[in-house]
Amino acid sequence: MHIESESADKPALQLDFRTAPDDYRHWSISVDGPVATLIMAVDEKSPAAEGYELKLNSYDVGVDIELYDAVQRLRFEHPEVRAVVITSGIDGMFCAGANIRMLGTSSHSHKVNFCKFTNETRNSIEDASHHSGQVYIAALNGTAAGGGYELALATEYLMLIDDGNAAVSLPEVPLLAVLPGTGGLTRVVDKRMVRRDLADVFCTVEEGVKGQRAIDWRLIDETVPRSKFAARVTEKAREIAAESDRPEGEPGIKLERLERAQTENEIRYPFVAVTLNRVERNATIEIQAPESDAPDDMRSVQEQGVDFWPLAVTRALDDALLHLRFNEPALGTLIIKTSGDGSRIAAYDALLGGNQDNWLIREILLYIQRTFKRLDVTSRTTFAFVEPGSCFVGMLADLLFAVDRSYMLDGQLDQRPGPTIRLTNLNFGALLMANGLTRLETRFIGDSDSLETAKQLIGQDLDAQAALEAGLITYAPDDIDWEDELRLLLEERASFSPDALTGMEANLRFAGPETLETKIFGRLSAWQNWIFQRPNAAGESGALKLYGTGKRAKYDRGRV
């Protein structure tokens, strides 16, 4: 089926983000001691939608889903892997970037979400390199063009084969009238720190740059003659692997296929249930507390594997967010709820916090962090409703600070006691936003007193009044107002322009410092979204539509 046109309530292309190496069509993983190699050999006959072929190792969201899965598996299933080489299985072409026919025929919505997911995967590659001791290297055994070079930029070391042909390039501006928007421009000047005028030249030269000039301009780190390429890549990978703090002789945990039961209006995972309200255009994500006590030691954690509650919850939440983003664009508001015994969560938090040096706990914490970041950048309104029987404790309490607004019942609705929330140490350091701050630091930016007060409340069960006073929730309606207030809130939100809300939320969520990640999501993506709307790129005579037809795009020459 074709990728849907704009504004389909439910796109015909329904994506499943669950996959496994045996099902990969485009990537393969090989592991040789401390070095893993990810080989991209895109099957051009297996695009995610109809209407294009994935020639020259170009990619679409289907290729990206496999890459994301591979990056996750290397982290969890392969504690022994300390360096990851990304290379191509196609001679002379590392990767040609995002498939242009796919971009030309996609809806604006699909293009934007595709770019966001691709950016997130690249950030997860950098996260592995910087925080997991699993450092990525790009072995460019052929040309890396456009998104292909952007993928290479997400690694820490770029080696380019010296065969007289292979080059790195970002030809989007001259060829397609769009930006190298999956991190490219930002990584060129802010990560590689390429001088801005040289970056300007590089981004307008279709054929790219190679050899010593590519090194001088900081675009790559090394060129290697064809005859020595494989050996030099292995040598470099082993050298980098030797610096890693990944463990020796520990078993990994297998990322079993995520269980998911799906009906028209409900998706059920272990510990997470998503209810879709198509009439009111919202979705409720309810996260359940663990059903048993936290394990006593790391051996038990290891044995539980993907059933270990924090990991199970995170996998489900990750999948739910991606599903909602791509498959349910009409549901404009996400409501987070929780249920169950919060005191159990505190014990899990203590286990996580007390074992941050353990490789597996580190991976789990980083995965929670990445998944919560996906919520931060989601282009939906996010609310949290704190009801009786809920368990916004520690890790789950962080969701109160991730959402746009939180509402907590002040009192009781039935015989159950009024809800409480509880902070743990996890809210004060382990889970950072893209801006490098915790969600509480961002919430209380410029208000260190409130941050200090919140710290003093760690471990206390706070009722609605106490939470309101501490600035931890937005509103605390009482039992009489509760139902009406939430109903009006959801109705009001659904009445606003989705575009204006997306822009507003993106600007209010990230106070404070900027990082590579916030620049990519806040600046580069916003510009790309703008350009994706412009006739010069996406119109019937735009460059994206006409590429490959032999016709030249006709541009409106006015500068804006």
Add this chain to the structure above:
Amino acid sequence: MHIESESADKPALQLDFRTAPDDYRHWSISVDGPVATLIMAVDEKSPAAEGYELKLNSYDVGVDIELYDAVQRLRFEHPEVRAVVITSGIDGMFCAGANIRMLGTSSHSHKVNFCKFTNETRNSIEDASHHSGQVYIAALNGTAAGGGYELALATEYLMLIDDGNAAVSLPEVPLLAVLPGTGGLTRVVDKRMVRRDLADVFCTVEEGVKGQRAIDWRLIDETVPRSKFAARVTEKAREIAAESDRPEGEPGIKLERLERAQTENEIRYPFVAVTLNRVERNATIEIQAPESDAPDDMRSVQEQGVDFWPLAVTRALDDALLHLRFNEPALGTLIIKTSGDGSRIAAYDALLGGNQDNWLIREILLYIQRTFKRLDVTSRTTFAFVEPGSCFVGMLADLLFAVDRSYMLDGQLDQRPGPTIRLTNLNFGALLMANGLTRLETRFIGDSDSLETAKQLIGQDLDAQAALEAGLITYAPDDIDWEDELRLLLEERASFSPDALTGMEANLRFAGPETLETKIFGRLSAWQNWIFQRPNAAGESGALKLYGTGKRAKYDRGRV
């Protein structure tokens, strides 16, 4: 005349940015010792274009041009002014923000440029408060809505009259489906540090917030009962004025009307000439060196007034950039050239650098800084061509680092000696970009060796090879290639999509740290530009078009 439709080569609405208090229709300035008051009383019958009335102290670019002029005059003409109160001449309404009919009937291009200019003026207000000892206060004697509140946010202290009605509000999202995009969202969370969930509430409440809640949420600093308002504003202004380091008993310098001679393809100012090439769609800005030696002392500087070369050049460049931006949108490339005796400039630079504590020199340096920032955020390609007879020295050399690329002739074209460039101390601290770094620091980010090397070259005349080696220019073609290379460069640039270039340039120019200013221009503006393109706002059934007609906008509900 109406504001032009998209893509007019030359908009029918030609703006003149030169004005003076005697010609103001919307603002008045009154000065009482150390406190000046800027009173906004918009003449609703005097819009900049036809088709709308400026009711309720709403503004358009004509109102903004006067405000910009007033801010400039207070700085230069009134050294005695240490606090500036912005207030309204209309009872019960401080300012209703940008005129909605104007936005609804404007082209995308005009909306974007109008927002940019408005943002720059607000940044210049903050610049005066933070660096000039002329601190702005908002005396909100009525409601400040939308852009009206955004204007207030540009001041350092917000006082709201407590009359039971007056409120502050940002109703753009619910009413108009656009963002509070002239700095509003960014200033709310990053300057005022309003908690993000409260900011979310505030930006969706049409009627706004007032009273103690507005203080508690950090939206304002103080409320004052009507009976005490005037007295309290004066008291506060005098209190703030007392902290200023502005001089006592010094005369100001009069900002005489800027001389400008304009023909179809040329604009001539003192020391600046602009040549418009409509066929090749570019403009050349040639800046001339001083014609006499730098004055010996501050008294002479004062006497020269607006004829003092650095000030004269800056005023002309400022006007030229604004003129090109609004009145000549089809000219996509700006070429900077210089001519004259560069050694004279070095003497001026020494005079500026040696008198940074003098209030007037400080103003001139800050004005150069603001004007060069206008070049940084211009949505045109910028090149510098260094030819024989040029004088890229010090202050003018900084333009080499402001542009996207620079080309310097290596050798001679005629009998004249090959060109040289020269750095001065001014390139290493006095002129900061919006990111808080000098242009050389940004250029050499992550390459401190090159920055250090450049410092060692201060005062030396560098030929093309030396400049190239030091990384100070992009390319150094020789005399044989020079003409062809520049011709091809301009042709190539003119062949690219203007939108893609604008997005690319905006992402490559600001490596390094982010500030309030870069967030406003890079993030908020990019989102607003996107929203200005979306049918939900700007379409025939969009909120911006239908506002005031009684019809409700119909939104496409899909989130992107």
